[in-house]
Amino acid sequence: MIRVVMPAHLRTLASFQGEVQLEVHGAVTVRTVLDALEARFPMLRGTIREQVTQERRPFLRFFACGEDLSHDAVDAPLPDAVVSGAEPLLIIGAIAGG
Amino acid sequence: MSGVRVLVGTRKGAFVLTSDGKREKWDISGPLFAGWEIYHLKGSPADPNRLYASQCSGWFGQMIQRSNDGGKTWEPVGNKFIYEGVPGTHQFYDGKPHPWEFKRVWHLEPSLTDPDTVHAGIEDAALFRSKDGGQNWEELSGLRKHGSGPRWQPGAGGMCLHSIIQDPKNPGRMFIAISAAGAFRTDDGGVTWQPINKGLKSLYIPDPEAEVGHCVHHIAMHKARPGVLFMQKHWDVMRSDNGGDLWQEVSGNLPTDFGFVIDVHAHDPETIYVVPIKSDSEHYPPDGKLRVYRSKTGGNEWEAMTRGLPQNDCYVNVLRDAMAVDSMDSCGVYFGTTGGQVYASADAGDNWKPIVRDLPAVLSVEVQTLA
Numbered sequence: 001m002i003r004v005v006m007p008a009h010l011r012t013l014a015s016f017q018g019e020v021q022l023e024v025h026g027a028v029t030v031r032t033v034l035d036a037l038e039a040r041f042p043m044l045r046g047t048i049r050e051q052v053t054q055e056r057r058p059f060l061r062f063f064a065c066g067e068d069l070s071h072d073a074v075d076a077p078l079p080d081a082v083v084s085g086a087e088p089l090l091i092i093g094a095i096a097g098g
Numbered sequence: 099m100s101g102v103r104v105l106v107g108t109r110k111g112a113f114v115l116t117s118d119g120k121r122e123k124w125d126i127s128g129p130l131f132a133g134w135e136i137y138h139l140k141g142s143p144a145d146p147n148r149l150y151a152s153q154c155s156g157w158f159g160q161m162i163q164r165s166n167d168g169g170k171t172w173e174p175v176g177n178k179f180i181y182e183g184v185p186g187t188h189q190f191y192d193g194k195p196h197p198w199e200f201k202r203v204w205h206l207e208p209s210l211t212d213p214d215t216v217h218a219g220i221e222d223a224a225l226f227r228s229k230d231g232g233q234n235w236e237e238l239s240g241l242r243k244h245g246s247g248p249r250w251q252p253g254a255g256g257m258c259l260h261s262i263i264q265d266p267k268n269p270g271r272m273f274i275a276i277s278a279a280g281a282f283r284t285d286d287g288g289v290t291w292q293p294i295n296k297g298l299k300s301l302y303i304p305d306p307e308a309e310v311g312h313c314v315h316h317i318a319m320h321k322a323r324p325g326v327l328f329m330q331k332h333w334d335v336m337r338s339d340n341g342g343d344l345w346q347e348v349s350g351n352l353p354t355d356f357g358f359v360i361d362v363h364a365h366d367p368e369t370i371y372v373v374p375i376k377s378d379s380e381h382y383p384p385d386g387k388l389r390v391y392r393s394k395t396g397g398n399e400w401e402a403m404t405r406g407l408p409q410n411d412c413y414v415n416v417l418r419d420a421m422a423v424d425s426m427d428s429c430g431v432y433f434g435t436t437g438g439q440v441y442a443s444a445d446a447g448d449n450w451k452p453i454v455r456d457l458p459a460v461l462s463v464e465v466q467t468l469a
Binding site: 007009010013043045046047048050051052057059060093094097 | 161
């Protein structure tokens with residue numbers, strides 16, 4: 001199972017507390033994980049990736065295993081530790097705003 | 099009539115304020131959607147338990163929330179706003195072409211007759227409609243594709259479609275306003291549109307007869323007299339007696355003709371309200387005195403309503419969607435400030451009291467009169 005940690009506002013929106021566990025078929029990439037996350041929680045569509053372009057929203061970042069994966073290709077394989085479930089994919093909101 | 103429900107959108111969530119017909123004691127619930135900007139929330143005239151809310155955030159984008167129980171519980175519905183066809187460009191602040199890009203929903207206007215039909219005014223300016231309770235949205239693209247679209251330009255707050263008024267006597271007629279393009283009207287249910295800006299004088303536009311480019315802040319109408327429109331423009335309070343075909347200035351003796359809100363008394367179509375604001379750039383009440391100005395003559399002659407409002411050291415703003423009226427026998431008038439106060443008058447503006455003083459900055463105020 002792939003583990004995903006979401007920001008608090010998205011957990012509230014999805015009415016889900018804690019870490020999400022997702023089954024992802026085929027290659028495990030940012031795109032396939034987000035596809036699976038949005039399939040389980042349709043209300044998250046448009047909140048992580050922009051609706052039309054499917055680009056990552058500017059104030060969100062993807063981290064795993066201590067690395068910032070935000071600028072990696074969305075179809076690049078995620079680290080083995082994420083694929084095995086040893087480490088989560090972290091969706092992080094910018095610490096910013098007023 | 100048994101009571102009122104005031105729906106307040108703020109920079110950090112929504113609040114629902116309820117009271118009985120006396121409007122003296124209030125229950126305050128919220129924040130709903132804590133931490134999110136709630137640009138607007140509004141109830142369906144056809145079913146007061148059906149509410150819609152525009153929830154957005156710089157981090158997570160746009161959500162639309164729907165309630166079927168008067169705001170006790172909410173569910174997210176569709177948030178996909180895609181311009182029809184190739185969006186093209188409008189003018190940016192620097193006058194250069196800029197692609198149309200969806201940013202947020204400023205205003206939600208439920209149908210007068212069908213709780214599942216709701217209109218959305220968005221930035222960059224366009225009008226959308228859902229016929230299935232907000233699940234799916236379709237652009238009424240005849241507006242944006244009006245020949246003037248490439249010449250529309252954003253106001254300082256963004257290029258927003260902020261006012262949507264449906265004609266209760268003519269289902270095909272609707273009025274909208276965009277900052278800073280102007281006001282438009284459809285007479286065929288939103289298929290085609292025409293600009294209705296004749297008579298508007300905007301000194302910053304070189305062409306005195308300009309079809310578009312006017313910074314309209316808000317428009318209002320009384321449901322019993324849909325041919326008469328009132329407008330608060332960037333400068334000038336305006337009135338049209340022919341559905342927007344021609345406007346005339348009715349600023350009269352206002353201390354400043356700048357402001358954002360304008361509204362009409364529920365039972366007297368000639369009584370209107372504005373909150374004058376000092377400009378440019380200050381955007382707070384003149385002389386630090388928060389005054390609602392009321393005209394009982396449809397404009398030109400205005401009186402300051404001050405009882406219960408701060409008359410010194412007040413430097414808040416009242417934004418364009420932050421005034422509303424109820425339809426109780428004694429008309430209630432409400433407005434919210436960027437300082438977080440929501441003021442109410444249960445006697446048509448003569449006397450005011452704050453319902454609540456310390457909310458986040460208020461973006462919008464709507465009122466439902468409950469049977």
